[in-house]
Amino acid sequence: MDTAPASDAELTFRDATEADVPALVELIESAYRGDVSRTGWTTEADLLDGQRTDPEGVAVVVRSADSRMLAVEQDGELVACCQLEHRGTHAYFGMFAVRPRLQGGGLGKVIIAEAERSVRAGWGVREMHMTVISARDDLIAWYERRGYRRTGKMSPFPYGDERFGIPLRADLQFELLVKELD
Template identity: 40%
Template sequence: MTKIEIRPATLADLPRLHPVVERAYRGDSARQGWTHEADLLSDTRTDLATLATLIDGDSRLLIALDGNTILGCVNIADRSYGLAYLGLLCVDPTIQARGIGKQLIAAAEATARETFAADRIEMTVIDRRAELIAWYERHGYARSGETRPFPVPVDPPLTMVVLAKPLFDQRQLP
């Protein structure tokens, strides 16, 4: 597993982060990894203005770095009443399968507990992404039984599976 630094993103990080997100989710470069949506969607994944909204308030955008190189990111948002939402988890497709995603999830879960006092976390994954859903299940997430429509209209329509996980403070376990 590659050991990396994980910290909150700043506005100055976003121009370097944005291409990493796009490479991980869309286009031919995304196909170098296994977590992409390139076979399902062809538009851009996000933009700088949207990334900027994820930096503070009820949301944190965490970035993984090796020195000054941004390797990936994850967003964690407060949904109130002890619920946090995990999204935008990505790792540059050329370096996936090195444990970076696992480290980003752990940092996101810690942020959910410590910053938002969350006791549970949820995420959504495109239902056609069976291998990605299975990866999250191996990391403690379970299908909640709920589905949601994809956030933007596409043809054919896509459905999101809701995955959830209780959050426990590991320091309090026996």
């Protein structure tokens, strides 16, 4: 188990288990969908309705030999998570969620740094990839401040597949962001 300081309380990082799936789904949903997500700044509630993920999708990540779901606890409470997936020469970073009431206080910076350290040490990868909805200028700017660069490579939003949400706009697409890991 790795720990890192964050504000006044210590964070604990661990691999999520199947028992964590319901709490992880609730956390991810709270950070991106519905009224509770609006207390944080990562909400997608103006772009998408419906669900952000589901128990099956999170369980697949938890079970996969090539993935980890990093669970982050503070004082015994699940406060954040992220998906890390080994994809050959790089790692994929996804399902990043921080409790809305804790967003904006520096927790995300600590977690993404630990995720990057973890994939370098564990998988030996030198690059992290992620996809972000291209309309999320504020979120993309946050990642750019962490060293990620926009690639201009776009992939379509899965319109019609409600497992990923119900789009409220017709122009949604994902942009690939990449960071070289030192």
